[in-house]
Amino acid sequence: xxxxxxxxxxxxxxxxxxxxxxxxxxxxxxxxxxxxxxxxxxxxxxxxxxxxxxxxxxxxxxxxxxxxxxxxxxxxxxxxxxxxxxxxxxxxxxxxxxxxxxxxxxxxxxxxxxxxxxxxxxxxxxxxxxxxxxxxxxxxxxxxxxxxxxxxxxxxxxxxxxxxxxxxxxxxxxxxxxxxxxxxxxxxxxxxxxxxxxxxx
Amino acid sequence: xxxxxxxxxxxxxxxxxxxxxxxxxxxxxxxxxxxxxxxxxxxxxxxxxxxxxxxxxxxxxxxxxxxxxxxxxxxxxxxxxxxxxxxxxxxxxxxxxxxxxxxxxxxxxxxxxxxxxxxxxxxxxxxxxxxx
Numbered sequence: 141x142x143x144x145x146x147x148x149x150x151x152x153x154x155x156x157x158x159x160x161x162x163x164x165x166x167x168x169x170x171x172x173x174x175x176x177x178x179x180x181x182x183x184x185x186x187x188x189x190x191x192x193x194x195x196x197x198x199x200x201x202x203x204x205x206x207x208x209x210x211x212x213x214x215x216x217x218x219x220x221x222x223x224x225x226x227x228x229x230x231x232x233x234x235x236x237x238x239x240x241x242x243x244x245x246x247x248x249x250x251x252x253x254x255x256x257x258x259x260x261x262x263x264x265x266x267x268x269x270x271x272x273x274x275x276x277x278x279x280x281x282x283x284x285x286x287x288x289x290x291x292x293x294x295x296x297x298x299x300x301x302x303x304x305x306x307x308x309x310x311x312x313x314x315x316x317x318x319x320x321x322x323x324x325x326x327x328x329x330x331x332x333x334x335x336x337x338x339x340x341x
Numbered sequence: 342x343x344x345x346x347x348x349x350x351x352x353x354x355x356x357x358x359x360x361x362x363x364x365x366x367x368x369x370x371x372x373x374x375x376x377x378x379x380x381x382x383x384x385x386x387x388x389x390x391x392x393x394x395x396x397x398x399x400x401x402x403x404x405x406x407x408x409x410x411x412x413x414x415x416x417x418x419x420x421x422x423x424x425x426x427x428x429x430x431x432x433x434x435x436x437x438x439x440x441x442x443x444x445x446x447x448x449x450x451x452x453x454x455x456x457x458x459x460x461x462x463x464x465x466x467x468x469x470x471x472x473x
């Protein structure tokens with residue numbers, strides 16, 4: 141019997157075993173509150189959804205959600221983002237703990253009616269995937285809290301400079317994962333992160 | 342004799358290699374740069390909001406309109422495979438008629454489409470017509 145080899149193989153096999161799934165880290169920035177460093181939370185918000193209903197932080201209480209920023213007439217990155225959001229929607233259609241929230245960054249053109257039409261065309265349920273519009277400055281400000289950049293820039297073909305990140309927020313309003321919404325490989329990995337978070341809540 | 346045989350074999354090999362290559366390579370690159378953001382790499386469009394180009398009756402039946410839509414965009418609602426699409430498409434004025442021809446011929450043969458070949462002459466004619 142070749143004992144060293146056997147021992148080596150055993151170690152290898154043990155190492156090869158899948159380790160326990162690690163919880164997702166908290167990615168939110170820290171801030172000082174009363175002399176203590178705490179993770180920033182997504183601040184309170186109130187927008188209008190595709191059914192003309194109020195969509196606020198209360199809508200997402202106790203749930204995890206994926207947030208992104210887009211606009212319906214966007215000729216650049218948004219259609220691919222929406223297609224990837226649709227994949228997330230389809231995979232987690234039956235998970236009541238996960239919601240989706242898409243903010244328009246073009247509230248001037250994206251009226252509630254237009255968002256409703258867009259959602260209807262996609263064939264998605266309005267209690268699951270919220271398309272919201274509202275005050276432009278408020279939307280642009282909260283984009284920053286979701287690790288997204290939104291700047292109006294008329295020199296660009298889009299009229300906007302915007303990053304297409306999908307951001308995963310937990311029930312404590314902390315960011316737990318994000319990915320580039322146009323990258324289908326990254327989105328696949330992101331969906332695994334969603335699974336991990338859902339196991340936790 | 343021998344060198345002729347080698348030349349023959351060489352040409353035959355070249356022909357075979359060329360046949361293996363995808364047609365309308367330039368059209369494919371242009372498509373990816375100007376069209377794929379919305380109509381997607383596989384021509385499937387975006388569920389209900391952006392019409393498909395793959396296996397699309399509208400593309401097959403409206404060949405003479407395609408060049409005009411690419412150059413001038415489209416505002417009106419169209420019906421593709423029985424579904425209405427009303428989101429406008431922006432114009433792409435920077436494409437030459439040759440580039441438009443390459444894109445259309447790529448679309449016509451991509452993703453299992455078999456919608457024929459459109460010569461540049463026809464594209465030019467279509468573009469003249471829709472200018473009016």
